[in-house]
Amino acid sequence: MTAEVLHIGEVARRTGLSVHTLRLYEREGLLAGEVLRDEAGRRVYSAWDVEWLGNCVKFRASGMPLAVIGRLARLVREGTGNEAERLEVLREHRRHVAERIAQLQDCLDLVDGKVAAYERHLAADGVGEPW
Structure with missing residues (x-):
């Protein structure tokens, strides 16, 4: 079974974020995973990316600054071993x-x-x- 692959327009519809915002989030390092590209060079997202972006929408709605989301995303991208730091970021928020x-x-x-x-x-x- 293959993982669902979504293009930027579908991700925008599912998350309520604009295509412009999705590109901004990628440039600013706010995504917890690497954005892959298909053969045509278009961005492709996974269901996990959509879930993370849904969290980002809620983080923003709750007042979390983009810089803090970026810090949390960086910690997630780094993998295991920094869970205590992630916890502190979330506790502070x-x-x-x-x-x-x-x-x-x-x-x-x-x-x-x-x-x-x-x-x-x-x-x-x-x-x-x-x-």
Whole structure:
């Protein structure tokens, strides 16, 4: 059984990344594996590459800088023996994400309070100041 081979357009569709972004990620060393080329010189990706890129999309959405993704990708490319360093990169990012979640929860609490105040205000036929 042969491994699935995907061209850049299909990878773009599967990951939601643009072709331009995929090329940028390759240039910047953000891929955990080498991008191979077919006989015609076109980039070919594996299912594993797509999985890694899916992780990158989530890392970016969670605020991970491209430089940190690049560091993590480099560590993965280097192979076994650096798992402790990978773990520390991920733990540090987890701390960042947890802090951001706490900030967003504080913002949500404020918005929820304002929504409740306006709902009470409107239920009371606009009596009193909701703010």
